[in-house]
Amino acid sequence: MNPPKEITIYDIAKVLNVSPATVSRGLKDHPAIRKDTKKRILDAARKMGYQQNTFASNLRRRRSNTIGVIIPRLNSYFMSTVIAGMEKVVNDRGYNLIISQSQESFKKEIVSVNTMYDSRVDGLMVSLAYDTEDTDHFEVLLKKKIPLIFFDRVIDHPGCTSIVIDNRQAGFDATNHLLSQGCKRILQIAGNLSRNVYSDRLEGYKLALAKHNIGFDPELVISNSLLSEQSGVDAALQIINMQYRPDGIFVSNDTAAVACMRQLKLAGINVPQDIAVVGFNNDPISKVIDPNLTTINYPGHEMGEVAAATLVNKLDQPNSPSVNTIVLRHELIVRESSTRK
Amino acid sequence: MNPPKEITIYDIAKVLNVSPATVSRGLKDHPAIRKDTKKRILDAARKMGYQQNTFASNLRRRRSNTIGVIIPRLNSYFMSTVIAGMEKVVNDRGYNLIISQSQESFKKEIVSVNTMYDSRVDGLMVSLAYDTEDTDHFEVLLKKKIPLIFFDRVIDHPGCTSIVIDNRQAGFDATNHLLSQGCKRILQIAGNLSRNVYSDRLEGYKLALAKHNIGFDPELVISNSLLSEQSGVDAALQIINMQYRPDGIFVSNDTAAVACMRQLKLAGINVPQDIAVVGFNNDPISKVIDPNLTTINYPGHEMGEVAAATLVNKLDQPNSPSVNTIVLRHELIVRESSTRK
DNA sequence: ATGAAAGCGCTAACAG
DNA sequence: CTGTTAGCGCTTTCAT
Numbered sequence A, B: 001m002n003p004p005k006e007i008t009i010y011d012i013a014k015v016l017n018v019s020p021a022t023v024s025r026g027l028k029d030h031p032a033i034r035k036d037t038k039k040r041i042l043d044a045a046r047k048m049g050y051q052q053n054t055f056a057s058n059l060r061r062r063r064s065n066t067i068g069v070i071i072p073r074l075n076s077y078f079m080s081t082v083i084a085g086m087e088k089v090v091n092d093r094g095y096n097l098i099i100s101q102s103q104e105s106f107k108k109e110i111v112s113v114n115t116m117y118d119s120r121v122d123g124l125m126v127s128l129a130y131d132t133e134d135t136d137h138f139e140v141l142l143k144k145k146i147p148l149i150f151f152d153r154v155i156d157h158p159g160c161t162s163i164v165i166d167n168r169q170a171g172f173d174a175t176n177h178l179l180s181q182g183c184k185r186i187l188q189i190a191g192n193l194s195r196n197v198y199s200d201r202l203e204g205y206k207l208a209l210a211k212h213n214i215g216f217d218p219e220l221v222i223s224n225s226l227l228s229e230q231s232g233v234d235a236a237l238q239i240i241n242m243q244y245r246p247d248g249i250f251v252s253n254d255t256a257a258v259a260c261m262r263q264l265k266l267a268g269i270n271v272p273q274d275i276a277v278v279g280f281n282n283d284p285i286s287k288v289i290d291p292n293l294t295t296i297n298y299p300g301h302e303m304g305e306v307a308a309a310t311l312v313n314k315l316d317q318p319n320s321p322s323v324n325t326i327v328l329r330h331e332l333i334v335r336e337s338s339t340r341k
Numbered sequence C: 001a002t003g004a005a006a007g008c009g010c011t012a013a014c015a016g
Numbered sequence D: 001c002t003g004t005t006a007g008c009g010c011t012t013t014c015a016t
Helices: A009-016 A020-027 A035-048 A054-061 A077-092 A106-118 A136-143 A167-180 A196-211 A229-240 A254-266 A300-316 B009-016 B020-027 B035-048 B054-061 B077-092 B106-118 B136-143 B167-180 B196-211 B229-240 B254-266 B300-316
Strands: A066-071 A096-101 A123-126 A148-151 A161-165 A186-189 A248-251 A276-278 A295-297 A325-328 A331-333 B066-071 B096-101 B123-126 B148-151 B161-165 B186-189 B248-251 B276-278 B295-297 B325-328 B331-333
Touching: A009 A020, A009 A035, A020 A035, A054 B054, A066 A077, A066 A106, A066 A300, A077 A096, A077 A300, A077 B096, A096 A106, A096 B077, A096 B096, A106 A123, A106 A136, A123 A136, A123 A300, A136 A148, A148 A300, A161 A167, A161 A300, A167 A186, A167 A196, A167 A248, A167 A276, A167 A295, A167 A331, A186 A196, A186 A229, A186 A254, A229 A248, A229 A254, A248 A254, A254 A276, A300 A325, B009 B020, B009 B035, B020 B035, B066 B077, B066 B106, B066 B300, B077 B096, B077 B300, B096 B106, B106 B123, B106 B136, B123 B136, B123 B300, B136 B148, B148 B300, B161 B167, B161 B300, B167 B186, B167 B196, B167 B248, B167 B276, B167 B295, B167 B331, B186 B196, B186 B229, B186 B254, B229 B248, B229 B254, B248 B254, B254 B276, B300 B325
Parallel strands: A066 A096, A066 A123, A123 A148, A148 A161, A161 A325, A186 A248, A248 A276, B066 B096, B066 B123, B123 B148, B148 B161, B161 B325, B186 B248, B248 B276
Antiparallel strands: A295 A331, B295 B331
């Protein structure tokens, strides 16, 4: 009933009259094997339909050649470009990637970490969930010296490298741009301020205001938003009902920015004349909305590549020095949603 | 130097003065173990920080409890909902999911299949790449009786179940709707006609024309498009230059439809008055474009769930009868891009 | 209800 | 350059 029976290195060894050890070495290009025996081994393996048994190998070597990545959600353009970047690097270097979604939930993130741990990943890359509050759940990995890298939504942790953009500067750039277009009263739609990405952008916003001698008004910050479509709509409704409406909005992601703009337009508010809008991420959607959305370009693919390369380097050279933070370049992309002639 | 040393069932056995076999059984709730010893084992395991070694277990049991999924790309709303649906089902049933992207390339798909094979997945779910031409690369799995399920972009293969929507009917619905809005000259932007999803939609288009006694004009089909943003733009430019422009367009995905619409608008063409447009997928982008895009709702989450459930069922009950095709329900969503008063 | 023992397939230390 | 040997940690007959 069971499928034919697997071919093992023992079968190959028998056929070639060499030892299994030699076959094992030949198969993985060990330097101390003569060229011709190597060739004989490879040929026989191919002919016999040999498939190496990863479990046995992993068991023996005590590593999995697998890297885990935990992200809040897969369903954004940004995240899919990050993953694409990671896959590229990781596969080139002989590792496999396993992906898990925390669904923005701290609890699920804990489960994901444990699953990764049980899968014995050699290293882990994480962008934190919306409401993650501490990093105790990562300790189990760190105790085992499994390298951990944070990207995008990071947290400071000794011994872990973080890959980020300068969110404070980006927030500054966005806000400064609105100010340069004549906005005097700028509202910021922020995410959960426990997440670096959102608190830093808000800080940048404050810095820009300060630079222009505009007082900070907490009323003009909608914080702890999920930055979902619904959040954008809700924010717009709130804005529409304000006594003194803002003349500019800086939203911490494009999804919410676009939803907000649509709702504002429905209420007859003109973007950018009445209210100028800047988003964040440079999601393709930003070029679909009319008027096109000014936004901050977030180098997702590059972030994935850098995170993966950093991790793989650490795995391949465990004693290499490990940096604390790597900052990638962002860029303000000016489009019509914020441009006033 | 090496981390402390792993706790094994032998360690637990020693502490409790039982045999490793008993510990193994206790850990997995074997019926022939007394309640109290089971409890002692579980407690000790927890206290000692035991973590089961999946490699050893998999090696011994000759299965991985892992399911693979190969998709063309991760970066569409549709695919991320599919994956979310799969993850949910698969995790609930005690399996893990590993994802690989073929990047729409036949060659990479072959590599992915082999990687999955080497990872010894228990089953595989596949949506075919753009230019996949045959299924030889799956034979290696089928020979080993590893269940294979196709979804979305499928191919008929004896012994494999396919999960689809009725693309022909959907194409019919879309075209029929355009006709009902008074369109007489409808252009269809199709994908690679070797892929069921695109050829079926085109067939539906033809059926609708036939039903309305409109002759089929091959000039009005742009086929083998990648249905990318660029494809949409290119198609629009082509349309703009046509001597007799169409008055309706049915595009086989929303990305291309939206890009096409934008380009048409740039050329001063009014949608829907001059040209009515219908897309496919119900991507969130369809509600951002102005006017909102009429489209076909594609139940991604459900498709993921059904595919995964079908596969897991087959894995858990290998002798269960296996169906050929499962068809999910689609739905025409009428919005402004195709509505003429 | 529990234990003894064999072995899944591979790798690495050591020996030659 | 190649072989011997001893496990990696777990599951599963077969015994008791």
